[in-house]
Amino acid sequence: MTLAATDTLYVALVCYALGTLAALLSLFTPMKRLQHGGLLLMVAGFVAHTFWIGTICTRTGHPPITNLHETAAFTAWVVFAVELGLWIRYRVYAASFFVYPLVLLLLTLSAVIGEQFAVLDPQLRSNVFTAHLLLSTVGVACLMIGVAFGLLAFLQDRALKEKRRGRLWEWIPSLSVCKSVSYRALAVGFSIYTAGLMAGILWSYRTTAGLMDLRVKQIGAVVAWVLFAVLLQQYIAGAYRSRRTVLLSAGAFVAIVVAMLGISR
Amino acid sequence: MIILVGLNHRTAPVDVRERLDVPDPQLAQRTAALRGLAGVDGATLLSTCNRVEAIVSTRDEDVIETIVDWLAASAATTRTELEKHLYILRHGDVVKHLFRVASGLDSMIVGEPQIGGQVKKAFLTAHELGTLDSLLTQLYEQTLRVAKRVRTDTGIGEHAVSVPYAAVELAKKIFGKLGGLQVLLLGAGDMGELTAEHLHAQEVKQVFVANRSFDRALELAQRFDGAAVQFDRIDEHLASCDIVIASTAAPHFLIEPQQVERALDSRKRRNLFLIDLAVPRNINPGVGRIDGAYLYNVDDLQQVADQNLGLRQQRAREAEHLVLREVESFRKRLVAQDAVPTILELQQRLEAIRATELEKCLRRVGPMTAEQREAIELFSTQMVNKILHYPILQLKEASEEPHERESLRRTIRKIFGLR
Numbered sequence: 001m002t003l004a005a006t007d008t009l010y011v012a013l014v015c016y017a018l019g020t021l022a023a024l025l026s027l028f029t030p031m032k033r034l035q036h037g038g039l040l041l042m043v044a045g046f047v048a049h050t051f052w053i054g055t056i057c058t059r060t061g062h063p064p065i066t067n068l069h070e071t072a073a074f075t076a077w078v079v080f081a082v083e084l085g086l087w088i089r090y091r092v093y094a095a096s097f098f099v100y101p102l103v104l105l106l107l108t109l110s111a112v113i114g115e116q117f118a119v120l121d122p123q124l125r126s127n128v129f130t131a132h133l134l135l136s137t138v139g140v141a142c143l144m145i146g147v148a149f150g151l152l153a154f155l156q157d158r159a160l161k162e163k164r165r166g167r168l169w170e171w172i173p174s175l176s177v178c179k180s181v182s183y184r185a186l187a188v189g190f191s192i193y194t195a196g197l198m199a200g201i202l203w204s205y206r207t208t209a210g211l212m213d214l215r216v217k218q219i220g221a222v223v224a225w226v227l228f229a230v231l232l233q234q235y236i237a238g239a240y241r242s243r244r245t246v247l248l249s250a251g252a253f254v255a256i257v258v259a260m261l262g263i264s265r
Numbered sequence: 266m267i268i269l270v271g272l273n274h275r276t277a278p279v280d281v282r283e284r285l286d287v288p289d290p291q292l293a294q295r296t297a298a299l300r301g302l303a304g305v306d307g308a309t310l311l312s313t314c315n316r317v318e319a320i321v322s323t324r325d326e327d328v329i330e331t332i333v334d335w336l337a338a339s340a341a342t343t344r345t346e347l348e349k350h351l352y353i354l355r356h357g358d359v360v361k362h363l364f365r366v367a368s369g370l371d372s373m374i375v376g377e378p379q380i381g382g383q384v385k386k387a388f389l390t391a392h393e394l395g396t397l398d399s400l401l402t403q404l405y406e407q408t409l410r411v412a413k414r415v416r417t418d419t420g421i422g423e424h425a426v427s428v429p430y431a432a433v434e435l436a437k438k439i440f441g442k443l444g445g446l447q448v449l450l451l452g453a454g455d456m457g458e459l460t461a462e463h464l465h466a467q468e469v470k471q472v473f474v475a476n477r478s479f480d481r482a483l484e485l486a487q488r489f490d491g492a493a494v495q496f497d498r499i500d501e502h503l504a505s506c507d508i509v510i511a512s513t514a515a516p517h518f519l520i521e522p523q524q525v526e527r528a529l530d531s532r533k534r535r536n537l538f539l540i541d542l543a544v545p546r547n548i549n550p551g552v553g554r555i556d557g558a559y560l561y562n563v564d565d566l567q568q569v570a571d572q573n574l575g576l577r578q579q580r581a582r583e584a585e586h587l588v589l590r591e592v593e594s595f596r597k598r599l600v601a602q603d604a605v606p607t608i609l610e611l612q613q614r615l616e617a618i619r620a621t622e623l624e625k626c627l628r629r630v631g632p633m634t635a636e637q638r639e640a641i642e643l644f645s646t647q648m649v650n651k652i653l654h655y656p657i658l659q660l661k662e663a664s665e666e667p668h669e670r671e672s673l674r675r676t677i678r679k680i681f682g683l684r
Binding site: 176 | 440
């Protein structure tokens with residue numbers, strides 16, 4: 001990778017780190033300026049991040065999702081893009097306390113691995129494979145946002161029930177917004193993720209004549225899919241406030257992380 | 266200079282304040298009358314239920330006496346009687362006071378939002394009448410900016426400090442926007458009525474009223490553009506309403522957990538907010554343990570209001586720091602602005618001396634290269650700049666006291682031979 005491309009990734013990382021720090025510090029002060037400063041830093045990081053993705057796309061001719069280094073970075077980018085969209089729509093500050101660290105974590109993971117960017121083997125290249133990679137990554141990003149907002153809904157519900165305010169009380173939007181964003185993100189994310197898995201199975205069938213291998217990545221992905229399906233059903237049944245839902249979300253999140261860590265070239 | 270003469274809820278009892286109160290339709294006329302007083306260059310009049318303040322710009326401090334007499338005449342009282350309640354502020358104290366007032370820091374209920382609008386109204390009225398000079402215009406524009414910043418940055422007015430408002434705030438925490446929601450009011454207790462009134466003001470879709478006396482229910486429903494319902498049919502409305510306010514004199518529970526469970530089932534577990542303002546309570550506390558039902562009684566709401574008051578006081582301390590910073594920055598801006606003509610004159614004077622002396626010097630030295638000429642020119646310019654540095658700094662950072670500023674200006678003009 002050229003110095004310029006690596007540099008933009010590190011610039012993004014530094015901006016994300018400072019933005020996350022500012023957002024977390026704002027928990028201890030009511031001054032919204034700190035939150036706004038954090039958001040500006042995150043947006044600056046996002047611009048550098050976008051530049052990095054653009055560079056990789058130009059060089060390889062496909063999105064940067066062929067190894068863990070690229071996938072982690074691309075997932076972080078999509079997660080922040082969705083978060084930014086939601087902020088514009090709902091002005092939800094509290095999500096930043098979960099989403100910014102998640103974005104930072106993913107990009108740190110990517111930077112620590114620091115592999116060379118990968119050009120897909122021409123034999124592997126197909127629209128189905130690209131669709132599998134893109135849809136799975138975007139689906140995972142939406143599901144992560146859904147989990148973050150689900151957690152906010154749970155915290156808000158507890159605070160209202162127990163009549164106790166925590167530090168997040170002021171930053172969390174109404175229960176109705178948390179629930180509706182969480183449900184929509186999960187529903188959209190689950191559909192996209194399912195399509196991504198189907199594309200992966202189809203591609204596997206075409207190239208190896210088997211439906212899928214049973215390696216960590218595949219097992220993690222399928223377990224996550226099942227857990228998210230159950231989670232979605234909980235939402236439809238109106239049981240999104242329960243402790244079980246939070247445990248399910250945590251399980252699904254871990255399964256997704258396991259699947260991601262299992263990604264290799 | 267800017268001068269403020271006024272009284273407020275801390276310095277004057279209500280019977281004095283009401284005599285000086287300026288009703289909205291008379292605000293323009295009274296502001297114009299204030300501007301018409303001898304020695305007043307610019308004038309605004311701020312009148313709310315808690316304060317009346319005349320803010321003027323003038324070059325003559327004696328105008329204070331005129332304003333006190335004018336206020337005493339307006340209140341149909343004697344000057345001696347009124348003076349006991351008045352405060353008189355000058356220069357920076359006026360700036361700080363106005364910034365604090367507009368931000369709600371000087372209000373009876375700290376952080377209350379109406380005062381910002383009232384300050385704006387005083388400004389706009391004076392602006393339309395043409396009673397503002399540039400100094401007051403700058404002061405008011407900055408005041409409105411500071412008030413907005415205080416509210417945005419500290420969130421001082423965001424929390425409800427009364428029981429009915431606390432209920433509205435909690436409803437917003439549960440449902441977000443309240444438009445489109447249905448409210449059921451049980452009974453006709455004062456607090457219940459007030460809460461329903463606040464919710465009605467938030468443009469809820471409909472308010473249903475149930476009362477033992479159907480006539481009273483009809484009367485209340487009319488007030489909220491709502492509908493009266495029979496008391497024995499509240500179960501149906503529990504399922505369709507999102508917010509329930511219980512405020513009856515019944516000595517027993519009117520709503521039991523089973524009723525709420527049934528209601529939640531038929532409303533597909535959509536959230537239900539129950540506000541029990543009655544003593545003895547009207548809603549079984551067991552309801553609060555049901556998923557999707559949020560029950561608050563009068564003590565819970567009072568606790569929320571108390572916590573909010575504490576929060577407001579904490580925010581107020583932060584807001585005070587912000588106001589102090591803004592006052593200092595405004596003072597510096599005004600002083601610097603005031604010094605501009607003298608600074609310009611000083612620069613022109615020294616530039617003229619430099620140009621003349623340079624020309625003489627060049628003639629004496631005779632032919633020289635372009636580099637040499639440039640070096641001498643640079644030397645003369647830098648020397649003049651260094652000489653001017655401290656006088657300009659002193660002028661820009663001069664005291665806010667106009668007399669001291671004027672004295673400094675005179676000294677500098679004398680030393681440098683300015684006209």
